[in-house]
Amino acid sequence: FFGPGAIASAWGADGDPYEISDYGNVTLLHMTDSHAQLLPVWWREPDTNIGLGSARDQPPHLCGKWMLEYYGIPMKTKDAHAFSCLDYTDLAHKYGKVGGYAHIHSLVNRFRQARPNKTLLLDGGDTWQGSATSLWTKGEDMVGAQNLLGVDDFVGHWEFTYGQERVQDLIKNKLKANFLAQNVFSSTWNELVFKPYVIHEISGRKIAVIGQAFPFTPIANPRYLTPDWVFSIHPGHMQKMVDECRQTHKADAVVVLSHNGADVDMKMASQVQGIDIILGGHTHDIMGPKPFRVGKTIIINTSTNGKVLARFDLDVGKGKINGFKFYYLPVFSNLIKADPKMAAYVDSVRTPFKTKLAEPIAVTESLLYRRDNFNGTFDQLLCNALMDEMDCEAAFSPGFRWGYCKLPGETITMEDVMGQTAITYPQVTVNEYTGAEIKNIMEQVADNIFNKDPYYQQGGDMMRVGNIQYTFNPDALIYHRISNMHIGGKPVSSSSKKKYKMAGWAPVVAPVEGKAVWDVFAHWLKDKKTVRVDKLELPRLTRNMENNHGIAEPKTYGL
């Protein structure tokens, strides 16, 4: 895929991109949403991530050239490749894969050695889910990797989908990091389930790290997996925690390690006083090269799948931060030597599953990706597979933001199938819905993404639909966004007697019986042998979306 020349040219142009001069007395390293990708992956940024209202044309709702223009990044450079979807396949061949725990480990060690006893490594969650081995070891392979990497503090979201007993077991008996959440309470006595914050002493200064779990876990994921825990945002309690850190513990700097998602973080920062830095995750956004400010609070979001390591060098004085330097570092696996210890660990956890992981399923002739507001090529295949295999006329697939890419010409292995589907509630379902019911479901999900109030945004993408055509106005209110809906090219019937047979997966309401989605998908792919997606099924967007900087390719939406 890439010759040694490519590596040299990438490196040679700008020198060593990871050489950082010394500044300040405290260093924070932040990674988030690795989604259990122990090895380097291909990761394409979305071409659509629409911002509305005051979030329109603001970070992180910038795609393609808009993203590069905002941050002043020249086209076709390696940073342009990391931060935008433009020319993805060509530049992927040139610059290679991103992330991988052995590469991240080398980088972290290098920074730790340059800044001995000054460095904290903070993991923003969604670390235990997203791969075959994490699912098969119920998160344990990732806990081992976190321990080896030396993660100091950690927060959660998909972690909770292993169920509350498993989460407690791993936290209490295996994980070395502090698991923090100021917004998870017991459903009986309304008491904190986890430590809300921890105070680190570094260079004689006190650094408070407050944890914020994903507030909508019991809605976005099955509530029955965490029946005794109540989540939500709790800005009032966050304020109390900040005040406690500052007043009782005399913290000199207050950092929130958050899994809120970027827009929720921004609103929370406008409501809570006294947070210096929010290290954000969940929405998998590029919100970095320049940090974003809300009032006195600095907010970043650090991508996903190990693509970016963020670094703050802080000059922490008595009771305040005097100054900082910020680095948003794409982890180009070809530019970083793998750490041998971590590489050996990763190999050891994969060995028992090697044959199963490597099983070839099909070859793709076109780029496969998931991340985008409305559809991805991988999801298009998944919807097609569900309709064919379950004999349905339409399909739903959840708008997950994890799931890495495959380049044209690559073989899709069983590991790659799991990379799109590895969840603890993988059952495929078949339901009969009226046209009105289908629209109602789509409208409700759309409102969880495009509501202008960030506190209603759950941070996923729009549900993917197979064989459903519609016009969409993101800016409208709930029940008014979708119009002109067709199924199979025919206008949707308004009759309550006409039912459409629909396939789906990942049921959240209650446990159900059913085939696992990876088996259904793999069966279909094997049957096809080679696959390609030339045209994505996308809604038509209304005219008010013209020139929205969250859309890189307006033509694909009829704009």
Next chain:
Amino acid sequence: MTVAIGNPMIRMPSQAKNGEIIEVRSLIMHPMTTGLQKDKAGKIIPAHFIQTVTAEFDGKLFMTIDWSIAISTNPYLAYKMRAQKSGTLKMTWKDNQEQSWTATAQLTVA
């Protein structure tokens, strides 16, 4: 079907300063059925819910609560009380099927 019922519990500080306002938290097991739902056989499940909760300190009533069918199963309740002297807090829960439960907690005021 048997449903756990009763077992009222109170959690509050055992000591307080004179004049301090303390938080009292309580929990009781109760099905709190609404009378609007049917069982699997299609028969209405009768309403069975706590209607009143009272709190008294050393025999003096200081708070009365009336609840509807819209209070959740196993009701959690938190409220406040001004600590003025040492004594006993007593809470009483009564439901619409003539059952009642009490729980007490001691407070020492320094």
Next chain:
Amino acid sequence: MAGDVPGWPAKPFEDKTLSSAMMDSVGKTSVAPSPKVKLTAPTIAENGGAVPVTVEIDFPMTADDYIDAVYLFVDHNPSPLVSKYQFTPESGQAYFQERIKMAKTDHIRVIAKSSKGVLMASTPKEVKVTIGGCGG
């Protein structure tokens, strides 16, 4: 065997509409909001069967003047009046936390009455009951 607890105000609890429940509770169908009446509830319900609410009224509780009663309503519940709290100066503060049932996206509202008969309302708080299934 079933019978209402003596003193339990059956009439407002059996009212089927918000306006009649308000009328039978405070004698009015509309009360002006006051920043003194703070109602906290989640924007989105995790469990429509147990929505946590906190009510806190910023009002001195003296023998002379205090919050006497606090009513909590859910606009379109089968019986909109959810609870009635009666406080005394010994409460120290008119404050409570409880968990309530909501069938669908709806508004919660609170009305407080002082011992001198002054009525104050909270800003109505919408709690959304929605389907999920997506996520980053």
